[in-house]
Amino acid sequence: MPSNRYATTEFFGPFIGSRVVSEGDLTRSQLRSGPYNRLFQDVYAPMGIPLDHELRCKTAILVVPDGAVLTGCSAATVRGFPFSLENDPVEFVVPEARGFHSLRGTHLRRTRLLGRDFVPWRDGLIATPLRITMDILTDTRLRRSFPRVVGLLDTLLRAGFIDGEALKVYLEHRHDNGIVRARQALAFSDERAESIPESEVRVWLRLHEIEAEPQVEVYRGTRFLGRLDLAIREAKVAVEYDGAWHLEGEQPRLDARRRAMIEAEGWEFVVITKEELYADPRAMVRRVKAAVASRI
Known part of the structure; x- marks a missing residue:
């Protein structure tokens, strides 16, 4: 019989379903019929926790490939800039040398990563402010218009999340896909903008x-x-x-x-x-x- 150590009220955040079942904390039937929302394959969160993009980020970090880094508008959202809506794909970059499998509800992009590009976050990694900004500006696969990404950049500059000169230096010698668009966005930016x-x-x-x-x-x-x-x-x-x-x-x-x-x-x-x-x-x-x- 499963223990009651993880009664419903004792789940305070996302958890991996197969893990709690294997550890005897819930049966599969309890997991399927209990008061839990499945946010990704095999990842759940108790009902009652607000279903917003930040929760999806906290959930996705549990199941993305090793070395994946939360970035872009998703990382900006957990840092206090609500750029992503609840059901927008959770954005990650993964090191070039690593293979990865697709995960429904996420947007994974293989790219060059340096140690200065990320820091630990919860059970995984999150990009630094400069890397977050670069990924917002360079990722064309998400079909954000050029005026839109400049607007996002203006917001980050106005809030002091990044410094324009520091971003210029950061972008200067990079050759990532989309880097030309990123440099152009910086040239178009203006931190005086209020929306x-x-x-x-x-x-x-x-x-x-x-x-x-x-x-x-x-x-x-x-x-x-x-x-x-x-x-x-x-x-x-x-x-x-x-x-x-x-x-x-x-x-x-x-x-x-x-x-x-x-x-x-x-x-x-x-x-x-x-x-x-x-x-x-x-x-x-x-x-x-x-x-x-x-x-x-």
């Missing part, structure tokens, strides 16, 4: 030869009127991204009041919605170009 979508808008514009400066303050004399997400100063065109929160509560009224005061100083606003940014960014660019052309 990922704002960064994405700025990068889309720059890719089409429109330079927009982030977080520009507007004054009437000495009176502060407001801060613009993005500004094209020579045309006095302000480009702002309105996410869902701009439609809540008092925010629409506050936005309208601020914009009216700034428009009185000769500025024109182009307001970008989530649907426009992600469904048709080129139409967004054309709209901004038209606004600029009409004022120069």
Whole structure:
């Protein structure tokens, strides 16, 4: 008879199902029918633990190949930057010399790894901040757009998670797949950006030869009127991204009041919605170009 040493309330985190069965802590029937969520093959967690991406990272680390390193947006998420959604694949890199088997729900990439690239974490390894950032920027297989990865980089720079000069040195002599894109992303980055979508808008514009400066303050004399997400100063065109929160509560009224005061100083606003940014960014660019052309 299995012991009661691991009663339901005594499981505080992920565990390998076959191990607890072999040790007599649960029967297979208890494992299948008990209050446990199976997150990966043979890996479970007690119900009641929030099913978020961080839990999936803690679970996946138990079953990935030896030497695998948690990295990319997954590692950033466990370090406090919620870049990954719950069911996004958990990202790992594995040393070039090691073979590995695919694991459903993960994204494993073979690459060159140095000892300075990772540190111990839980039952495995996690990438250092510079390595996390490089893998976010270089991994094209996950189909993140170039503006998106620049937005993620802006967030890490703004928070002080990494230093831009240190990242430049780190990338300088590497030859990893995607390293050219990583260097270009660093050249496009700006830690003044206050949101990922704002960064994405700025990068889309720059890719089409429109330079927009982030977080520009507007004054009437000495009176502060407001801060613009993005500004094209020579045309006095302000480009702002309105996410869902701009439609809540008092925010629409506050936005309208601020914009009216700034428009009185000769500025024109182009307001970008989530649907426009992600469904048709080129139409967004054309709209901004038209606004600029009409004022120069």
